[in-house]
Amino acid sequence: MTTLIDLRPAGSAPEPDDAPRPIRRSLSLPDYVFRWGTTGIGAVVLVITGGIGIFLGYQLVPTLHHYGLHFFAENQWNPGLNILGISSVLIGTVEVALIALVFAFPLALLTALYISEYAPSWLRGSLTALVDLMAAIPSILYAVWGFFLICPHALYVARWLNEYFGWIPLFHVQNGDARAPVFTATQYDYSPFIAGMVVSMMVIPLACAVMLGVFGQAPIAEREGAYALGSTRWGMIRTVVLPFGRGGIIGGTMLALGRALGETMAVLLILSLNTDIKFRPLELGGVTTAQLIANFFGEATGGQLSALLAAGFVLFAITILVNTIAAMIVNRSRSGALTEI
Amino acid sequence: MNTFAAPAIDAAPTQAYSANPSGAHLNADRISAWFGTNKVLERVSLSMPPGTVTALIGPSGCGKSTFLRILNRMHELVPSAKLAGEVRLNGVDIYAADNPITVTRKRIGMVFQKPNPFPAMSIGENVIAGLKLNGSRASRTERARLIEDCLTRAGLWNEVKGRLGDAGGSLSGGQQQRLCIARSLAVSPDVLLMDEPCSALDPTSTRRIEETIAILRNQVTIVIVTHNMQQAARVSQQCAFFLAEQGTPGQIVEAGATKDIFEQPRDPRTADYVHGRFG
Numbered sequence: 001m002t003t004l005i006d007l008r009p010a011g012s013a014p015e016p017d018d019a020p021r022p023i024r025r026s027l028s029l030p031d032y033v034f035r036w037g038t039t040g041i042g043a044v045v046l047v048i049t050g051g052i053g054i055f056l057g058y059q060l061v062p063t064l065h066h067y068g069l070h071f072f073a074e075n076q077w078n079p080g081l082n083i084l085g086i087s088s089v090l091i092g093t094v095e096v097a098l099i100a101l102v103f104a105f106p107l108a109l110l111t112a113l114y115i116s117e118y119a120p121s122w123l124r125g126s127l128t129a130l131v132d133l134m135a136a137i138p139s140i141l142y143a144v145w146g147f148f149l150i151c152p153h154a155l156y157v158a159r160w161l162n163e164y165f166g167w168i169p170l171f172h173v174q175n176g177d178a179r180a181p182v183f184t185a186t187q188y189d190y191s192p193f194i195a196g197m198v199v200s201m202m203v204i205p206l207a208c209a210v211m212l213g214v215f216g217q218a219p220i221a222e223r224e225g226a227y228a229l230g231s232t233r234w235g236m237i238r239t240v241v242l243p244f245g246r247g248g249i250i251g252g253t254m255l256a257l258g259r260a261l262g263e264t265m266a267v268l269l270i271l272s273l274n275t276d277i278k279f280r281p282l283e284l285g286g287v288t289t290a291q292l293i294a295n296f297f298g299e300a301t302g303g304q305l306s307a308l309l310a311a312g313f314v315l316f317a318i319t320i321l322v323n324t325i326a327a328m329i330v331n332r333s334r335s336g337a338l339t340e341i
Numbered sequence: 342m343n344t345f346a347a348p349a350i351d352a353a354p355t356q357a358y359s360a361n362p363s364g365a366h367l368n369a370d371r372i373s374a375w376f377g378t379n380k381v382l383e384r385v386s387l388s389m390p391p392g393t394v395t396a397l398i399g400p401s402g403c404g405k406s407t408f409l410r411i412l413n414r415m416h417e418l419v420p421s422a423k424l425a426g427e428v429r430l431n432g433v434d435i436y437a438a439d440n441p442i443t444v445t446r447k448r449i450g451m452v453f454q455k456p457n458p459f460p461a462m463s464i465g466e467n468v469i470a471g472l473k474l475n476g477s478r479a480s481r482t483e484r485a486r487l488i489e490d491c492l493t494r495a496g497l498w499n500e501v502k503g504r505l506g507d508a509g510g511s512l513s514g515g516q517q518q519r520l521c522i523a524r525s526l527a528v529s530p531d532v533l534l535m536d537e538p539c540s541a542l543d544p545t546s547t548r549r550i551e552e553t554i555a556i557l558r559n560q561v562t563i564v565i566v567t568h569n570m571q572q573a574a575r576v577s578q579q580c581a582f583f584l585a586e587q588g589t590p591g592q593i594v595e596a597g598a599t600k601d602i603f604e605q606p607r608d609p610r611t612a613d614y615v616h617g618r619f620g
Contacts, residue, residue: 121420219457221453221455221457222457222459222460224415224418224451224453224457225453225457225458225459225521225524226459226470226474227415227418227446228413228415228446228450228451228453228525229446229447229450229470229471229474229475229524229525229528230443230444230445230446230447230448230471230474230475230528231443231446231471231474231475232443232474232475232476235473235474235475235476236474239459239461239462239470239473239474240459243459243460243461244460244461
């Protein structure tokens, strides 16, 4: 039980209730100009992105008017018969992107771990620069490199997969018996598998750079704590670096996924366009949204152009969604960071 | 029968790195240290016998933390760091090529200035993190007993026994530091190095840690760096005064029984420092 001591002179009137007072700040003119200047520049980014979204979204209206909701269910894209649909396109887009991730995720993670934890310090800088440089190579060069160098060799990887795992539907190739006396190489060429492989090369530096940045921030105090317990380097990485970098690993992978979803050049050059819905990535032919747009944009007119742009809008929405989730994961602080003393 | 009691061994260790429950003899012989070309320690020798708390005192920048980090090979984690001399654990040089660094660090544990529990792990997991890091396996009951034993020895068991599954970071600073002590004890070290373990803590937590040190003294050899003269006087039996005079590398000015260092120091600089006239 506490007793409050009344310090006011005896007989004075009770004090009125207190209320929070408003706090106002006056900005000087330079402050004012600077604040609204930066706000304006920042807003431009939003306006541009929003403008693209609205422009593309607006194309949905005539498209749905023409083709109805069937637009999302139809797998063919046949401008001659005016049968347009994006179901195969959406499936193909996700298929190629996921194949790219299957290659990109382990390679990016191991590359980032090597550079940040194992590489000697004199090599670390050059390797980081090299990874950044990898991101700067134009995608047409990757596409050409993939077309001439990867394709002829990757099809043997595909054949091997088919030979031993062909009983799994995912690794099956129609008319492509790997043990046939005459190997039908053409059934294995220009497949989503090979396209995804080349796309993975383009997204590795992106994922790797994000992971590198996060691994580098793993606290020295925790690293030393692990070493002081007699930890091996791998033990330290497992208990300190990987848990700390989890957000970066997930976020970097999602950013890579976002980029892979929209990759155009490599897919356009390598993947042989085919709008059948088939879940056989080792097999010749497939289609992605970006490839579809690049392929048909030239001769499309009127309603068909709108339909192409509507397909683009769907891609835009998926990419924005993936990137937003990635950003949220990267920015989310880890539980321990809150207790920093 | 207490299963945690180590088997009795002869007074003279016959085998290098024998797991002596009352700690090991740590001997630093003519240690010099450099960061790049800057020499920070000049031929420092110090004997740290078992059953004794050795306090390293001295003003900031005199090399005592560097000396401590040399004692369990943490020094070499700094890229430009170099050293000369020998550190002998029960007579065996820990820097010898055939001594695995992981074994050395397990034998010579370290508690840092800032508590550094692993934030992704629970309180219980933090205690036995050393087992996981060393790749040693233990059954569920062994782990549970080890957690209780180490937390009890670190003076933290009663405060956390009901919430071992909570995150290590949910504890207060003083509790986190005792958790780090428990974590170090779990790999049964012979020596425990403490680098200003109380400098980030409030007086109550400091007292708890000092009580913990007093209890652990007969179990492991303890070496503690401290800026707090009273703390050095309270917890240690022997004391080494480090000093780096203008532009020269750090050296031990005087080392001996704590009582002597504080009551009748031989060197006037020691007297000035322990009586708070500089530093």
